[in-house]
Amino acid sequence: MRKSAFLLPVAAIAVIGVLSSIFIVDEREKALVLQFGQIVRVQEEPGLGFKLPLIQEVVRYDDRILSRDLEPLEVTPSDDRRLIVDAFARYRIADVEQFRRAVGAGGEQTAANRLDSILRAKTREVLGSVSSNDILSTDRAALMLRIRNGAISEAQGLGLQVIDVRLKRTDLPPENLNATYERMKAERDREAADERARGNEAAQRIQAQADRTVIELVSDAERQSQIIQGEADARRNEIFASSFGADPEFFEFYRSMTAYQRSLTPGNATMVLSPDNEFFNYLKSDTGSAAQE
Numbered sequence: 001m002r003k004s005a006f007l008l009p010v011a012a013i014a015v016i017g018v019l020s021s022i023f024i025v026d027e028r029e030k031a032l033v034l035q036f037g038q039i040v041r042v043q044e045e046p047g048l049g050f051k052l053p054l055i056q057e058v059v060r061y062d063d064r065i066l067s068r069d070l071e072p073l074e075v076t077p078s079d080d081r082r083l084i085v086d087a088f089a090r091y092r093i094a095d096v097e098q099f100r101r102a103v104g105a106g107g108e109q110t111a112a113n114r115l116d117s118i119l120r121a122k123t124r125e126v127l128g129s130v131s132s133n134d135i136l137s138t139d140r141a142a143l144m145l146r147i148r149n150g151a152i153s154e155a156q157g158l159g160l161q162v163i164d165v166r167l168k169r170t171d172l173p174p175e176n177l178n179a180t181y182e183r184m185k186a187e188r189d190r191e192a193a194d195e196r197a198r199g200n201e202a203a204q205r206i207q208a209q210a211d212r213t214v215i216e217l218v219s220d221a222e223r224q225s226q227i228i229q230g231e232a233d234a235r236r237n238e239i240f241a242s243s244f245g246a247d248p249e250f251f252e253f254y255r256s257m258t259a260y261q262r263s264l265t266p267g268n269a270t271m272v273l274s275p276d277n278e279f280f281n282y283l284k285s286d287t288g289s290a291a292q293e
Helices: 002-021 097-127 131-137 142-156 174-246 248-263 277-286
Strands: 022-025 031-034 040-044 046-049 056-062 066-069 073-075 082-092 158-171
Touching: 002 022, 022 031, 031 097, 040 097, 046 097, 046 174, 056 097, 073 097, 082 131, 082 142, 097 142, 097 158, 131 142, 131 158, 142 158, 174 248, 248 277
Parallel strands: none
Antiparallel strands: 022 046, 031 040, 031 056, 066 082, 073 082, 082 158
């Protein structure tokens, strides 16, 4: 009885000692074994690890790829147009010993804060060396690569590996948006006014050309009609002349009938002539020939 009472506490202490000397590192972690704050061993592979009970402790760090979103950052490109930039980075703890020495007991949160400072500085440095148009263009990919490459060397001092840096959003500050909008609106209005002015000028030019063409066509038509009219008159006179030579009496009769037709119209019923006027010679004769005085 006395022996068993002694062995049970010893066994319990032995079990506790064994259990406290064993730790497990899974595949998502890396671990450091510390003794009085000093690194005595690194456990990077998943599996069982051992340490001295009571005097050694295990500190675990995430071995996965981590993300870090930066607070909206105001940058001033080379053309002095301020921009608000949102960025994020992906990184991982590559060297846990260096990481522990750099951040101490602050751990991952301290490392994240220091990484934020590095990323903000590199973002301002890179984006401040180019124009805002470069930032808003397809050259952004090259700029993000420059930011990442600039942050890599400084992050290595923290035991971190920067994998990627991305610019999520690039906007103008709210106080500049209205001014920019008004400037863009004024530019579009000016372009529209220029287009309308050019359109009106082209319309006037086309209208003037059309008017000139109409005048030329009408003038040519009138000239052609006068030529035709002249040729017709000449032909008519020729016919009259030949008719007069063939039968002078018939020619005189025809001319008198034509004169009667033109003069004795319903709206011209009154004529004042001398009774012996030659105009009525054919009206005085009942033989169809001119009356002889």
